[in-house]
Amino acid sequence: MKKVVTFGEIMLRLSPPGFLRFSQANSFDVVYGGGESNVAVSLANYGIPVDFVTRLPKNDLGQCAMMELRKRGVNIENLIWGGERLGIYFLETGAVARGSKVVYDRAHSAMAEIKPGMVDWEQVFKDAGWFHWTGITPAISQGAADACLEACEVASNMGITISTDLNYRKKLWKYGVASEKIMTPLVALCDIILGNEEDAEKHFGLHPEEVDVTQGDSVSTAAFESVCKQMMQKFPKAKKIIITLRGSISASHNSWAGVLYNGKELFESTTYQITDIVDRVGGGDSFMGGLIYGLLTYEGNDQKALDFAVAASCLKHTIKGDANLVSIDEVEKLMGGDASGRVAR
Numbered sequence: 001m002k003k004v005v006t007f008g009e010i011m012l013r014l015s016p017p018g019f020l021r022f023s024q025a026n027s028f029d030v031v032y033g034g035g036e037s038n039v040a041v042s043l044a045n046y047g048i049p050v051d052f053v054t055r056l057p058k059n060d061l062g063q064c065a066m067m068e069l070r071k072r073g074v075n076i077e078n079l080i081w082g083g084e085r086l087g088i089y090f091l092e093t094g095a096v097a098r099g100s101k102v103v104y105d106r107a108h109s110a111m112a113e114i115k116p117g118m119v120d121w122e123q124v125f126k127d128a129g130w131f132h133w134t135g136i137t138p139a140i141s142q143g144a145a146d147a148c149l150e151a152c153e154v155a156s157n158m159g160i161t162i163s164t165d166l167n168y169r170k171k172l173w174k175y176g177v178a179s180e181k182i183m184t185p186l187v188a189l190c191d192i193i194l195g196n197e198e199d200a201e202k203h204f205g206l207h208p209e210e211v212d213v214t215q216g217d218s219v220s221t222a223a224f225e226s227v228c229k230q231m232m233q234k235f236p237k238a239k240k241i242i243i244t245l246r247g248s249i250s251a252s253h254n255s256w257a258g259v260l261y262n263g264k265e266l267f268e269s270t271t272y273q274i275t276d277i278v279d280r281v282g283g284g285d286s287f288m289g290g291l292i293y294g295l296l297t298y299e300g301n302d303q304k305a306l307d308f309a310v311a312a313s314c315l316k317h318t319i320k321g322d323a324n325l326v327s328i329d330e331v332e333k334l335m336g337g338d339a340s341g342r343v344a345r
Helices: 035-045 060-071 136-140 142-157 179-187 199-204 222-234 283-297 302-316 328-335
Strands: 003-007 011-015 029-033 050-053 088-092 101-105 128-134 161-165 192-195 240-248 254-261 266-268 272-274
Touching: 003 035, 003 142, 011 060, 029 035, 029 060, 035 050, 035 060, 035 128, 035 136, 035 283, 128 136, 128 142, 128 283, 136 142, 136 179, 142 161, 142 179, 161 283, 179 199, 192 283, 199 222, 222 240, 222 254, 240 283, 240 302, 254 302, 266 302, 272 302, 283 302, 302 328
Parallel strands: 003 050, 003 128, 011 088, 128 161, 161 192, 192 240
Antiparallel strands: 011 029, 088 101, 240 254, 254 266, 254 272
């Protein structure tokens, strides 16, 4: 199987233990993670050869991030060294009616200061069949956006499948250019587009009617068919549009499902009730990792690929940290309807 390549920033995540607030913290738990690195870890768990491309500072924290990727089976031979610091984000984990909070400290990070020409993309993509990026990377800086476009153009010219998770992050789009202007030429090169109920609206003004997930609405899959069709009309290269459907009953209880539109049919997944969330950060990344695995493994079976992605990301909500550390067997067990959580002896 040809390798998958992902491109983005891996960060140091610092969180108060348990459900403590920032103001209560005397220590922080350490995790390394980021959108595209989380996807890479998922794929490595499933046995897919995967490279993660990033820029890391040549210091102890950069080395720790690299070792975390290597420990999880991700190839890091194509990362580049440079810059002064690793990006950081602080996470306060919410519970019940109190939502989680994220504070970013990633300005002037090594990845934020990447520029086109720093990565030899033709060499990186030499044995690749798939390239994945997210909307977080072009939000970091103009240089990161330009480097991402450079990668997409090379991948497209080489006939490589390109996927994106739109991942709108309001707190990151700060360098003076509207996200739609940056994202449109990038997404136009993509074959597979993933988003949620907010991403398509915030980036491109596309939205389903009469859906408010903040009120705990039961999210109707049919409401999103129009969004899928609008996305495919705006981006004619796209072969599949996928939307994750999260109903937020509380910070601890979400409903979770997805739809996939392939230009002809709309596929709907099972809706899971996740009633005691351990960690929802990385939920979308785990969905994308499961989706890429499913589309590669169950070729021609979009329903099964979607079902794998939703089940994989459902399980991620039970795992502390950014990355989804589940096996294929565990995902397939949940796909088969076994959500008992019984001890495997």
